Amino acid sequence: MKKVVLASAVVMLSASLVNAQDLEQVKKTIDAEKYSEARKSLKSMINASPDKGKNYFYLGQVYLDLDKQDSAKIYFEKGRAAKDAGHLNLIGLAHVDFLNGNKTSAATNIATALQSAKKKDTEEQIYIAKAYMNLEHPDYPKAVEAAKKAVASDPKSALAQLTLGDAQLGNKNTNDAYAAYRNAYDLDNTLLRAKLQLAMITRNAKAYPESIKAINEVIAINPNYGPAHRELAETYFAWGYSDLKKYNENTVKALESYRKYMSLTDSSVDSRMRYADFLIITKDWKALEAEALAIQKMDKVNPRIYRYLGYASLETGKNEAAIKAFNDFFSKTDPKKIKGRDYLGLAKAKLSYAVDANGVLTNPTKFNEALVDLQKAAELDHKLSGEFSELGVKMYKQKAYYEAAKLFELALKNKESKTYTLDNYYYGQSIFISSIDKTAEQKLAMKPEFEKANSAFAEVIKNSPTTQDAYLNKGKLNRVIDTEESKKTALGDYEGYVKTVVAKGEAELSKDAVKKNLLEAYTFIGSSYAATDKVKAIAAFEEAKKLNPTDAYITQSLQVLKK
Structure with missing residues (x-):
């Protein structure tokens, strides 16, 4: 027994x-x-x-x-x-x-x-740290806390040190991250991930040649270690994106490295979808379309295929196919997996049908649907506002000014955007130009837009006080509004224009375009003060006369004021 x-x-x-x-x-x-x-x-x-x-x-x-x-x-x-x-x-x-x-x-x-857990809870704390890190909005301080507990539980655990390095790097503590990765590799020199992460610290500092050298050292140790080739691909792409002179050359190298990564991992649907994701980043749309169709043959029910087909169709000019693909993706996938950029892609495809090359709104329904999609995109990812701005500029150049204003208004929801001040200027201009030929009744209906446009120009002036055209065009806008209140506002705007230009000196004052604008400003200022302050009115008209001595209105106004 x-x-x-x-x-x-x-x-x-x-x-x-x-x-x-x-x-x-x-x-x-x-x-x-x-x-x-x-x-x-x-x-x-x-x-x-x-x-x-x-x-x-x-x-x-x-x-x-x-x-x-x-x-x-x-x-x-x-x-x-x-x-x-x-x-x-x-x-x-x-x-x-x-x-x-x-x-x-x-x-x-x-x-x-x-x-x-047992007394040593190293593994538990490692994965608690990973849980805090691998989120859409990571909690790196909590991850650092858990990773430190893992290290304390087993100081000789290379994986604990590696996890601490990841947490510290995410927490923007580069020095401590570097030390943890180095400790991890010293404890276990077969843990190539730790050595690779040291190269990533170098890449984050935008030292791309040095980072590539460090990654190649990892590949020299083990040429079959797939993640090193993936990181090499992403480093080449980051370098190309940072230095546009090297963009084409480095993007080719990035794709070569990524294909090598693919060959070393597997050719499963999951692996090919990771490659498709990289093709989106590198904007290789034809390759993306081919990859999406190949994946579709392997897995006809995976909704991500429609995302890839959506982007590929959009960027190759097949807008109707793009709309269908994005809608299929939205209807078949988990809503939590939809990204703001997906709605942006759908909106772009719809906008292509909304306005013709001459700036005429030909399909209001498609335009309004695109606005809804862009609002959803902004809700999911506020950082996309820069791309909303690009869409607005494109529509502005097509002279679809009122529609452009709608796009700039969405872009302005992100006050941290690099284009925030410029977007305010474009918004104000779009409303101003679109309102010039409106009737009094139509202008009355545009009161909310006029208020926003005034605020937009004021924001430009606050953020960039020397941008003289913001004063000038704000003044023009308020003249178009044409109410007693707006005329008073316009007076201050034109005075701001004059003050800003004069402060810049003779080099600015000698420009023909500036002379033309000054003539307009001085004439309006003179007219505005004519009934309330003759001294200011005369001074303004005399400056205007210097710019255009033969103008009958200016001459007659001075004669009347000096009587």
Whole structure:
């Protein structure tokens, strides 16, 4: 009987060791971003050892890396009941909770998981840190706190040091991140991810040649380490984007490196979609279209294919196909996975049908639909305002001024935008020009737009007091509004124009365009003061006469005022 029990124990111990060895290999496979291979291995291990909670946990992590939260949650839920290390899956569920905005449930799951942890909770704290980091809006201070606990739990854990480096880097503490990555690599020089991250610190400093050299050192150690080729691709692209003279050359190198990365990971749908995502970044639209069609043959139901077809169709001029593809994507995908840029793409396609080349609004329905899409885009990603501005400028150049104003108004919702001041100027100009030929009744209906336009010009003046045309065009706008109140405002605007131009000196005053504008300003100022302040009126008309001595109105006005 004792022999039987002993034999059984030996078998169980042997199976446990085999599972541990298998899991360590799978971890390396995940680190190498061979997700399809890792997924197959973990599913096989779950079937062989359904009581091992870590197998479920790491499979859930793979699905999180692939942005498949629903699948991840399924395996975390199954794994939480496992006898061995089932509690780890609560941390996985906490990560899903964070992604869904459920912080209370996440905190409960983390607390429960830690109650079941052993004295050394290194692995638990590592993945708690990752849960805080791998979010749309990461909480890096909390990640640093968890990663430090992991290091304290096991100072010799290279993975704990690596995680601390990631957290510190996200927390913009570059020096501490560098030290943690270096410690991780010193503890385990097979952990190429740590050495690669040192190169990423160099890239973040925009030292692109040095970063490429450091990445190539990683590749020299292991030419088959896929992530190094991916980072090389992204570094070449960042360098090309930073230095437009090298854009074409470096984009070619970026795509070559990414294709190498693909060959070293797998040719699964997931892998090819990562490549498609990179093609969007590099704006290789024809290649994106070909890749999307190839993926569609492999997986006809994956909604992301429609996203790729949407972008590819939009950028290759197939706007109707783009509208259909984006709408298919929106109807078939999880709303949480829709990005602001997706709505922007749909809006661009619709705008192509809204206004003709002469600036005539030919399809108001499409235009209004595009505005709604842009509003959704802004709600999801306020940083897109710069692109709203580009759309506005394009429409402004087409002389569709009122429609352009609508686009600039959306862009102005982001006050941190680099184009914020310029967008205010364009908005004011768009309203001014679109209102010139309006009837009195139509102008009355435009009162809200006039108020916004005045505020927009005022914002330009506040942010850039020497922009003389902001004063001039604000004055012109208020003359078009043509109310007693607006005429008083226009007077101040024209006086601001004169003061700004005069302060710039003779070089500015000698320009023909400036002389023309000064003539307009002085004439209006003189007319405005004629009934209330003869001294100011005469002074203004005399300046106007210097610019145009033969103007009958100016001459007659001076004669009347000097009587």
